[in-house]
Amino acid sequence: MKIGVPKEIAEGETRVALIPSMIGPLLKMNHEVLVESGAGLNSGHDDAAYTQAGAQVVDAAAVYAGADALLKVQPLTEHPLLKKHEAELLKDDAYLITFLSPTTHKEGVRALLGKKVTAFDMGFVPRITRAQSMDALSSMATLSGYKAVLMSANYLGKIFPLMMTAAGTISASQVLVLGAGVAGLQAIATAKRLGARVEAFDPRPVVKEQVESLGGRFVEMEMPEDAETEGGYAKEMDEAFLKKEQEAIASRLKKTDVVITTAQVFGKAAPILITEEMIKMMPAGSVIIDIAAEQGGNTALTEKNKLVEKHGVKIYGAVNLPALLPVHASQMYSKNITTLFRHLFKEEEMDWEDEITSGACVIREGKLVNSLVEKILNA
Ligand code: NAD
Numbered sequence: 001m002k003i004g005v006p007k008e009i010a011e012g013e014t015r016v017a018l019i020p021s022m023i024g025p026l027l028k029m030n031h032e033v034l035v036e037s038g039a040g041l042n043s044g045h046d047d048a049a050y051t052q053a054g055a056q057v058v059d060a061a062a063v064y065a066g067a068d069a070l071l072k073v074q075p076l077t078e079h080p081l082l083k084k085h086e087a088e089l090l091k092d093d094a095y096l097i098t099f100l101s102p103t104t105h106k107e108g109v110r111a112l113l114g115k116k117v118t119a120f121d122m123g124f125v126p127r128i129t130r131a132q133s134m135d136a137l138s139s140m141a142t143l144s145g146y147k148a149v150l151m152s153a154n155y156l157g158k159i160f161p162l163m164m165t166a167a168g169t170i171s172a173s174q175v176l177v178l179g180a181g182v183a184g185l186q187a188i189a190t191a192k193r194l195g196a197r198v199e200a201f202d203p204r205p206v207v208k209e210q211v212e213s214l215g216g217r218f219v220e221m222e223m224p225e226d227a228e229t230e231g232g233y234a235k236e237m238d239e240a241f242l243k244k245e246q247e248a249i250a251s252r253l254k255k256t257d258v259v260i261t262t263a264q265v266f267g268k269a270a271p272i273l274i275t276e277e278m279i280k281m282m283p284a285g286s287v288i289i290d291i292a293a294e295q296g297g298n299t300a301l302t303e304k305n306k307l308v309e310k311h312g313v314k315i316y317g318a319v320n321l322p323a324l325l326p327v328h329a330s331q332m333y334s335k336n337i338t339t340l341f342r343h344l345f346k347e348e349e350m351d352w353e354d355e356i357t358s359g360a361c362v363i364r365e366g367k368l369v370n371s372l373v374e375k376i377l378n379a
Helices: 020-028 047-053 060-066 106-110 129-134 136-155 182-193 207-213 239-253 276-281 326-344 355-360 371-378
Strands: 002-005 032-036 056-058 069-071 095-098 118-121 163-165 168-170 174-178 197-201 258-261 287-290 307-310 313-317 361-364
Touching: 002 060, 020 032, 020 047, 020 326, 032 047, 032 060, 047 056, 056 060, 069 326, 095 326, 106 371, 129 326, 129 355, 136 182, 136 258, 136 287, 136 313, 136 326, 174 182, 174 239, 182 197, 182 207, 182 258, 197 239, 239 276, 326 355, 355 361
Parallel strands: 002 032, 002 069, 032 056, 069 095, 095 118, 174 197, 174 258, 258 287, 287 313
Antiparallel strands: 118 361, 163 168, 307 313
């Protein structure tokens, strides 16, 4: 097969789906790799590095027209140079692997349905042990959690650690992390490493121990009975629980300098955990970094991709934090997508009985095969 790697066209995207060191394993499987000129520049890989690794460096049109399998990072959209939708540019029966992000990019999925394309979504790779090295959601969430804390430290007019100096003692900043999944846990670890005092909350009971093992304090409240799906994701909490949760959070906000919010429910809008009234309780100069901004945000005042200041509090609606770390984000994503690719194409015939193959597939030969995506598109 010819594997195509285009330069990402989404605004602000700096990652590339495949870095040069991942090309060798694909050539060993007897595939060819076509890379668009300049695709890796933002992540530190020039055309010469790709050529040296054995790829053919070509222009954008040649990547889309030549690829039997296209590897990307972002959902499909109109191509600004080629003046056509990327779905249109693809070969009729091509394979596609990327983040399709159906909740926020319905049109990109719909555009594929008129063809015989088979599309796999990195966001639907099952979160099972066997698929850990393909789990790009986790890789990217880890980087987001880390970067969110660094950004908050920059926006805050205080330092994170306790400092005893000749000019007096400075007490440690207080950080609250809401949602302690992959991003939240990395945020806790990063804030602890910077010397902050850290509290965290998540409705999944298993998380308490993980928070404590990182040195964070778990915010105690009455936990829901049935908080987790079989896949380990949080279920959508009801209004009554969210109200109690908001009260528990509110009781801390007066003394909180930084809030990192990461709470998400798979396939749904993010829950509002911090209302405008709650923001008013926070000390002047405090900071909220909302990693759930793309899904609507965890605060009532979050604006996607913007830093706003409301009631003396800086609120940043973070979208695509991994793109601010293009080198490691591309390295990790590249490893994840290559491992998935090798898994999918290890035999001549694709094994549709396999949980990873069928779980990650959203469109099979032009037909929508994922019921959640179907629901999202029809909503
Ligand atoms: P996510 O991005 O979907 O959500 C982030 C966090 O928000 C989750 O921890 C969730 O519980 C939390 N949340 C939801 N509603 C909330 C609310 N009302 N208040 C506060 N927090 C709320 O989740 P994620 O980080 O992608 O992963 C979630 C879990 O999936 C992991 O912790 C793990 O159990 C499982 N997982 C398993 C594997 C694996 O086995 N390979 C890999 C990754 C993740």
